[in-house]
Amino acid sequence: MRLLHTSDWHLGQSLHNFDRHYEHQRFLDWLLDTIVAEQADALLIAGDIFDNANPSAASQRQLYGFLQQARARAPQLDLVVIAGNHDSPGRLEAPGPLLEAHGTQVVGNVARDAEGAIDVARMVLPLTRHDGSVAAWCLALPFLRPGDVPRVDAGVPDGGADGSSDAEANAARPDPYLAGIAELYRQALAHAQTVCQPGQAIVAMGHCHMVDGQMSQDSERRIVIGGTEMLPAGIFAPPIAYAALGHLHLAQQVGPHQHLRYCGSPIPLSFAEVDYKHQILRIDLDGGAVRDIAPIQVPRAVQLMRVPPRPAALADVLQALAELDVPEAPAEEHPLIEVRVRLDAPEPGLRARIEEALQGKPVRLAKIETSSAARASLEDAAISLDQLDRLKPDDIFRRLYQQKYRSEAPPDQLSAFAELMQP
Structure with missing residues (x-):
């Protein structure tokens, strides 16, 4: 049987x-x-x-x-x-x-x-x-x-x-x-x-x-x-x-x-x-x-791609996307792509730059995965509930920025966050 x-x-x-x-x-x-x-x-x-x-x-x-x-x-x-x-x-x-x-x-x-x-x-x-x-x-x-x-x-x-x-x-x-x-x-x-x-x-x-x-x-x-x-x-x-x-x-x-x-x-x-x-x-x-x-x-009808295979600096990622060679195919068979970028600071125009690099290529941008070059330890991130209760929103923003990028939040970011928090 x-x-x-x-x-x-x-x-x-x-x-x-x-x-x-x-x-x-x-x-x-x-x-x-x-x-x-x-x-x-x-x-x-x-x-x-x-x-x-x-x-x-x-x-x-x-x-x-x-x-x-x-x-x-x-x-x-x-x-x-x-x-x-x-x-x-x-x-x-x-x-x-x-x-x-x-x-x-x-x-x-x-x-x-x-x-x-x-x-x-x-x-x-x-x-x-x-x-x-x-x-x-x-x-x-x-x-x-x-x-x-x-x-x-x-x-x-x-x-x-x-x-x-x-x-x-x-x-x-x-x-x-x-x-x-x-x-x-x-x-x-x-x-x-x-x-x-x-x-x-x-x-x-x-x-x-x-x-x-x-x-x-x-x-x-x-x-x-x-x-x-x-x-x-x-x-x-x-x-x-x-x-x-x-x-x-x-x-x-x-x-x-x-x-x-x-x-x-x-x-x-x-x-x-x-x-x-x-x-x-x-x-x-x-x-x-x-x-x-x-x-x-099972044959794969649509490819999933990670570019690059490991997170890399933005300049390297943009070069890899520009060199990406994907054969023409019907729209429903265009590969789905995840772009993996390592950032040392926020990049407000990130998506636009990635989309520009992919312009005209038969792929579909599904995800942009960002990671920081430096990761804070769990001890750095630890905070008691009592401490959290005393923090103001901009304090939390500063801490999170420091935790992710290992540097102080720039004035323009702090200003934009303050504007966002206005009632």
Whole structure:
């Protein structure tokens, strides 16, 4: 059986006010061709389908258009979609009955029955071969919030019962959120084992940040609930042949565990991701085990460029921009560019000078990143709340200027700030 694993599409995302609809559509068109070429049996989409919980009509049309075309071009394909932390679980599940009629199963919420018990069976889904026979079972668990997981008895006695203090007992007590996630996966696995037949595999899906998972600099939204951020690999017990993970945008395996994989985002979602090798993953199952895991590189429809690669003085930056050689292309394929300038003092005409240097070049200026040559230490920046209360706005301005540029604020800057503060 052949699976394709993708995640973190973030449909509807804009990058510094530049819409990414064209790039996403190019990816989806490529994915359709890849599904057919690879003769995939199932497509696993591991969350963050949309960039926010209230996606635009255009983004929703893009998703449902893809699902309709996937069913038309690969009638045998099973599609499984789980919600990520960016998605609205209810909104994602709303068209579920209609989607199920066309081969797509969506799990956005952890469903419960009338008595409040978790409906684990709803999250254990069959995956079938081209001939319709079941080849694997999928634990399709969406992004889990504290209210989604079962309560677990901590199992640690009160402080003092074994000679320990209350603080030591609390430190030894497992985090209830982590314990609840582990218990929900345990319950789902136990149910899968009751329906799994010899020669059938068990795979899992999750949208989470695993221990040893590498985040990009400024893309993913950190998941911190009750002080808990990262999940241990042990929540995916050995009977699970493969775990299709979402949330982290860099394609990677989790520590030494080759069967625990993030496929990463299909397009760069920030300039921190310009060097990522964006991909989907192809997983071949042989009976109950994984035979092969291979990346399939996603072609990049629009380049993201950082010029220069590291911040430099303005004169050097302007020269690099003037020498920039970019081939002509349709407007929607013009590269998005981040210009990185190191400044020793404010430069009021900075944007105009950069735009002049880029005049006539087929690029789109998305961001100007400035940094100072000298950074103040944390001790220099430290100030008590009592001191802050006694400072006037111009005092704060002087301090911030000194902290950033390591020099006194010039008179014209102070004058302009004073004018700005006039009622």
